[in-house]
Amino acid sequence: MKNFRSDRAFMLLFALITLSFTTSSFTSRFGLDSYEIYLDNKLVSKHYVNQPLNLRVLQLDKAKENGQLKIGYTHCMSKGNGTGRSLTLKDEDGHLVHTWPFADTTVPEAKMAIAVKDLLAEAKKNTGHELSLYYTARETPKGEMLSMIRFK
Structure with missing residues (x-):
């Protein structure tokens, strides 16, 4: 009789754990900056900070200057x-551009808003360099790379 109760309790516990894992897999990304x-x-782009960097390219070749x-x-x-808060433009070596x-x-x-003409001006000053935003x-003092910037 005791074995039956312990088996039943174990099965109930297992079912609850399985249910909690299943329902938590459908929640939004908890605990990640976005x-x-x-x-x-x-x-044009929506990301969580843990996504691969190769997905973080912002193509601005068709952007209007204004x-x-x-x-x-x-x-x-x-x-x-x-x-x-601040947004910073850096070159491929990590040197501050603006x-x-x-x-x-x-x-x-x-x-936070930046005029496209300001980005274009910095790109012209830094021709031949890969720029990243x-x-x-204060909450992220080391900074977070948002996107590589492309104008071509």
């Missing part, structure tokens, strides 16, 4: 904006 990149208010690139970065812990600082905001999911905030 970001979205918009070109003229059109979503356009705007907007980046919304969401931190996993605060589920919102960071503080002391930095755009942004004010702290309490507006949920506030986006980085995000830095």
Whole structure:
């Protein structure tokens, strides 16, 4: 009789563990920073920071010079904006090309905007270099590479 109860308890425990794994596999990516990149208010890229870098290429050859690139970065812990935010353009050797600082905001999911003409100007100054866009905030002091920038 005792064996029957222990077997039943074991089966119930196993079923609950299986159910919890199954339901957790359908939840959104918990605990990961994410970001979205918009070109003229059109979503062109959405990533989580653990995705491979080869997927993070932003092709701007068809971007209008008077356009705007907007980046919304969401931190996993605060589920919102960071503080002391900036976007930085770096070359392939990690040398700083240009930095755009942004004010702290309490507006949920506030986006950071860069004029496409500013990116084009920096690309012309740095002809022959591969440029990448980085995000830095107090919450991510080492920074996070968002995307490689391509104009051709």
